[in-house]
Amino acid sequence: MLSVTALTRVFANRYDAVAGGVREASFSLPPGTFFTLLGPSGCGKTTTLRCIAGLERPDSGRITLDRRTLFDNAANTLVPVHQRGIGMVFQSYAIWPHMTVFENIAFPLRVGPSMPREDIARRVDKALATVGLAGYGNRPATRLSGGQQQRVALARAIVHEPKLLLLDEPLSNLDASLREDMRTELRRLQQEIGVTTVYVTHDQSEALAMSDLIAVMDHGRIAQLAPPRTIYATPATTFVARFIGAANLLAGTALATTPAGAIAPVRLTDGTILHGRFPTATNAKTPVHIAIRPENISLTPDTSHANRLTGTLTTTSYLGATLSCEIAIGAETLRVAAPPDFAPERGAIMNLGFSAEAALALQEGEQA
Amino acid sequence: MDARRTTPLIVGAVLAILMLPPLLMLVHGSLVDTNAAGAATGWTLQHFRSLLTAPGAAESLRNSLVFSAGSTLLSLLVGGLLAWLVERTNAPLRFLATLSTIISMGTPYILHVVAWLFLLGPVGPINDFWKSSRGTGKLVEVQSMGGMILIEGFLWSPLVFLLLGATFRAANADMEEAARTSGASILATIWRISLRLAMPAILALALFVFIRAIGAFEVPALVGIPARIYVLTTTVFESMKTMPPNLGQASAFAVVMVVIVAVLLHFYGRLSANAERFASVTGKGFRPRPFDLGAWRWAAGALIVLNFIIVLLLPLVALIWLALQRFPRAFSMAGLKTLTLANFTAVIEAPNYTDLAFNSLLVAAGAATLIMALAAFTGWIAARNGPGGRALDQLATLSLVFPGIVLGVAVMEVYLRVPLPIYGTLWIILIAYVIRFMPFGMRYVYAGVLQLHRELEEAASVAGAGYLTILRRIVAPLLSPAMVAGWLFIFLIANKELAIAVLLASPGSQVAAVAVFDLWVNGQGGELAAFGLLWTVLMTVVAVAFFLQSRRGGTDIWGN
Numbered sequence: 001m002l003s004v005t006a007l008t009r010v011f012a013n014r015y016d017a018v019a020g021g022v023r024e025a026s027f028s029l030p031p032g033t034f035f036t037l038l039g040p041s042g043c044g045k046t047t048t049l050r051c052i053a054g055l056e057r058p059d060s061g062r063i064t065l066d067r068r069t070l071f072d073n074a075a076n077t078l079v080p081v082h083q084r085g086i087g088m089v090f091q092s093y094a095i096w097p098h099m100t101v102f103e104n105i106a107f108p109l110r111v112g113p114s115m116p117r118e119d120i121a122r123r124v125d126k127a128l129a130t131v132g133l134a135g136y137g138n139r140p141a142t143r144l145s146g147g148q149q150q151r152v153a154l155a156r157a158i159v160h161e162p163k164l165l166l167l168d169e170p171l172s173n174l175d176a177s178l179r180e181d182m183r184t185e186l187r188r189l190q191q192e193i194g195v196t197t198v199y200v201t202h203d204q205s206e207a208l209a210m211s212d213l214i215a216v217m218d219h220g221r222i223a224q225l226a227p228p229r230t231i232y233a234t235p236a237t238t239f240v241a242r243f244i245g246a247a248n249l250l251a252g253t254a255l256a257t258t259p260a261g262a263i264a265p266v267r268l269t270d271g272t273i274l275h276g277r278f279p280t281a282t283n284a285k286t287p288v289h290i291a292i293r294p295e296n297i298s299l300t301p302d303t304s305h306a307n308r309l310t311g312t313l314t315t316t317s318y319l320g321a322t323l324s325c326e327i328a329i330g331a332e333t334l335r336v337a338a339p340p341d342f343a344p345e346r347g348a349i350m351n352l353g354f355s356a357e358a359a360l361a362l363q364e365g366e367q368a
Numbered sequence: 369m370d371a372r373r374t375t376p377l378i379v380g381a382v383l384a385i386l387m388l389p390p391l392l393m394l395v396h397g398s399l400v401d402t403n404a405a406g407a408a409t410g411w412t413l414q415h416f417r418s419l420l421t422a423p424g425a426a427e428s429l430r431n432s433l434v435f436s437a438g439s440t441l442l443s444l445l446v447g448g449l450l451a452w453l454v455e456r457t458n459a460p461l462r463f464l465a466t467l468s469t470i471i472s473m474g475t476p477y478i479l480h481v482v483a484w485l486f487l488l489g490p491v492g493p494i495n496d497f498w499k500s501s502r503g504t505g506k507l508v509e510v511q512s513m514g515g516m517i518l519i520e521g522f523l524w525s526p527l528v529f530l531l532l533g534a535t536f537r538a539a540n541a542d543m544e545e546a547a548r549t550s551g552a553s554i555l556a557t558i559w560r561i562s563l564r565l566a567m568p569a570i571l572a573l574a575l576f577v578f579i580r581a582i583g584a585f586e587v588p589a590l591v592g593i594p595a596r597i598y599v600l601t602t603t604v605f606e607s608m609k610t611m612p613p614n615l616g617q618a619s620a621f622a623v624v625m626v627v628i629v630a631v632l633l634h635f636y637g638r639l640s641a642n643a644e645r646f647a648s649v650t651g652k653g654f655r656p657r658p659f660d661l662g663a664w665r666w667a668a669g670a671l672i673v674l675n676f677i678i679v680l681l682l683p684l685v686a687l688i689w690l691a692l693q694r695f696p697r698a699f700s701m702a703g704l705k706t707l708t709l710a711n712f713t714a715v716i717e718a719p720n721y722t723d724l725a726f727n728s729l730l731v732a733a734g735a736a737t738l739i740m741a742l743a744a745f746t747g748w749i750a751a752r753n754g755p756g757g758r759a760l761d762q763l764a765t766l767s768l769v770f771p772g773i774v775l776g777v778a779v780m781e782v783y784l785r786v787p788l789p790i791y792g793t794l795w796i797i798l799i800a801y802v803i804r805f806m807p808f809g810m811r812y813v814y815a816g817v818l819q820l821h822r823e824l825e826e827a828a829s830v831a832g833a834g835y836l837t838i839l840r841r842i843v844a845p846l847l848s849p850a851m852v853a854g855w856l857f858i859f860l861i862a863n864k865e866l867a868i869a870v871l872l873a874s875p876g877s878q879v880a881a882v883a884v885f886d887l888w889v890n891g892q893g894g895e896l897a898a899f900g901l902l903w904t905v906l907m908t909v910v911a912v913a914f915f916l917q918s919r920r921g922g923t924d925i926w927g928n
Binding site: 093112 | 821823824826827828829831832833834841842
């Protein structure tokens with residue numbers, strides 16, 4: 001059980017007012033969880049990971065792993081990184097070029113409590129087999145492809161059977177097709193050995209595909225902590241909706257004070273009234289965005305659609321499975337996913353409809 | 369105890385014991401009044417006051433500035449032009465420039481100076497030719513400020529070539545090609561883009577050469593002293609060589625030099641930081657694309673050959689000629705009849721030359737080993753901003769403020785007073801070398817560590833390795849190319865060092881550069897040349913090893 005409480009590590013920035021780092025982050029992970037810290041660069045996700053690893057000293061907060069306190073500001077406890085018993089895969093893989101594959105992987109066992117030679121060999125071979133590199137032990141580490149280096153780094157991180165596995169954007173240096181393969185592979189492996197895993201990425205599709213639990217981070221704060229489905233279906237803030245992907249966001253204000261979960265009207269800047277569901281309690285006159293996904297907008301509106309709009313088709317792009325249409329409605333542009341065989345004329349007048357259930361009325365997240 | 373805290377403390381203590389006493393002693397020596405027996409009697413400002421009133425003081429300061437400025441300009445012009453031609457154009461015969469640089473790396477400066485004194489001197493080929501055609505007089509007077517600047521300038525041009533070469537090699541050709549595709553001619557591109565981009569590096573290098581020239585000893589001693597042209601270093605040397613040595617005045621002069629150098633170094637630090645911001649290479653796997661000089665490439669080739677002749681061939685021929693003659697005489701057909709191997713036989717048979725060579729190699733190797741061992745810790749801690757890293761860095765590079773001769777005076781003052789029986793032995797030279805060359809070892813390790821991806825160490829840390837294990841198992845093996853290159857570099861420059869050794873060597877503890885100096889003073893030009901040639905051959909082998917190693921170390925960027 002990894003438990004992080006009110007973790008704060010702020011970097012002062014001399015050049016502009018924006019400071020990086022992480023503020024007041026809290027989460028706790030049941031054993032075996034695949035947990036992802038997701039966010040744009042500079043959001044504090046890597047800082048959080050490095051604090052858990054012990055490579056960075058937090059300003060305040062508390063980190064415990066299976067009842068062992070790794071860091072506690074109040075009690076002035078700080079377990080140094082090499083005594084934490086964790087495994088970590090670095091973004092650059094950090095494969096030591098002066099060692100063979102075997103020696104790279106054996107390193108955690110050699111610097112740990114002394115272990116018979118045969119046991120080391122057995123465990124390294126097992127780790128190599130786990131990552132699908134059986135028989136590669138004698139290779140010099142410099143003669144590996146990117147994908148192989150990644151596997152070696154992973155084998156090195158799990159060889160001493162750590163209680164916690166930390167992964168710092170491990171797929172970002174691989175090319176696209178390899179990345180897809182490794183994504184599945186990594187998830188399979190993690191489920192097989194059942195190790196609690198903290199994964200850092202800026203790629204939302206990676207996060208959705210692999211995780212049990214995702215924390216979306218924004219300016220050092222956790223904007224939403226939820227399973228992938230919840231994050232995708234009901235983003236908590238405009239930031240999360242924007243970051244998770246292709247949602248249309250229409251700016252407006254809440255007409256009335258609305259309790260969490262209720263459906264209520266929103267007035268857009270051009271005066272149009274739309275109905276949406278409010279995931280959080282919202283006061284009247286609060287600025288909100290209506291978030292609606294392209295695939296939830298119908299080009300054949302009927303009475304089931306609480307929201308109806310009319311606009312002009314400006315651009316289409318053929319994406320294979322769908323035809324993406326951009327439709328101008330007043331000053332705003334909406335993206336709509338149409339069936340691929342749909343072939344409209346540019347400039348055509350289009351009628352759109354979507355349900356109030358599918359339209360979320362989101363507030364901006366609190367800013368640092 | 370936690371090695372993370374104790375290691376910097378131990379390293380810092382060792383550095384402080386080495387680095388601080390010479391500086392403190394120098395200041396102390398310049399402020400203390402002594403009686404006839406040399407015992408301190410009180411504090412005084414009289415030594416500094418005597419600088420103001422001493423007849424030659426102002427002049428030697430002015431001479432130092434003129435000499436340094438002149439030789440800096442000359443070496444930048446020659447070395448810079450050459451570096452650009454070699455690194456950024458398709459001029460032919462470019463390997464000749466590298467060859468002369470490698471060989472001059474290994475040659476003691478004093479040998480160059482001796483060769484040039486012969487070439488430009490009264491019996492040298494130039495004046496000899498002038499005399500035989502005109503019947504009288506000299507074309508060049510080498511023992512003049514002009515001669516000093518000329519020789520010093522050519523002495524430094526290989527270093528300028530080496531350092532600016534690195535700058536030009538690292539220049540991003542995209543920037544030049546962007547100018548060319550915008551319609552700029554080659555000349556306009558060089559003037560408005562290449563030179564502007566290299567300017568911070570050139571200025572920093574100019575200041576660096578200027579600082580080294582202020583502290584130069586060989587040329588001022590051999591060329592200047594006979595003509596009674598004194599600079600700061602030779603003034604210090606003279607006041608140390610009078611009987612009894614005027615330690616107070618020498619220390620006062622030395623303190624003045626240290627202050628000048630420290631101020632210049634401060635500006636150098638700012639300039640070179642500025643130069644780094646202009647570095648235009650960001651990615652890896654990058655190749656500079658040379659300019660096509662067209663028909664001009666043969667003119668450029670001629671320049672390279674001319675430089676090769678001046679920097680390497682002529683001095684070498686002069687030394688060979690001197691070595692093969694019993695008495696120094698001009699190049700002539702008649703001289704061919706008096707060729708003899710007697711000087712070489714004398715050098716090989718006399719046991720003192722082998723002792724001397726052995727002493728030199730031993731002290732240089734010892735100093736290089738100690739420095740690299742100490743620098744491995746210091747450089748790593750400093751480059752990784754470990755606890756106390758900045759303080760260690762400044763301590764390790766403190767000796768940059770000492771010109772060689774000044775450090776000689778300071779170390780002498782320290783170890784005359786320390787109750788250790790090392791004065792007059794090789795140990796004191798070893799200690800002085802460690803102090804003097806520590807900053808170079810430091811730079812090699814520092815740059816080496818910066819090339820290591822930090823995650824290589826963090827990965828070891830996460831895997832459970834402690835502080836010293838990371839240093840031993842990860843950092844040291846990965847740094848070994850940089851460490852070997854640094855070792856060879858220090859070994860080479862320690863073997864060239866004259867200024868320190870000339871004050872600290874005693875008859876029982878001679879080193880090669882000092883022996884060459886003594887031979888010169890005694891007028892034994894033939895044996896000097898013979899010994900010098902053999903020595904140069906030996907050092908060239910080391911210099912070649914150094915170049916191969918640097919090239920290897922430079923291209924391997926670990927962890928990417």
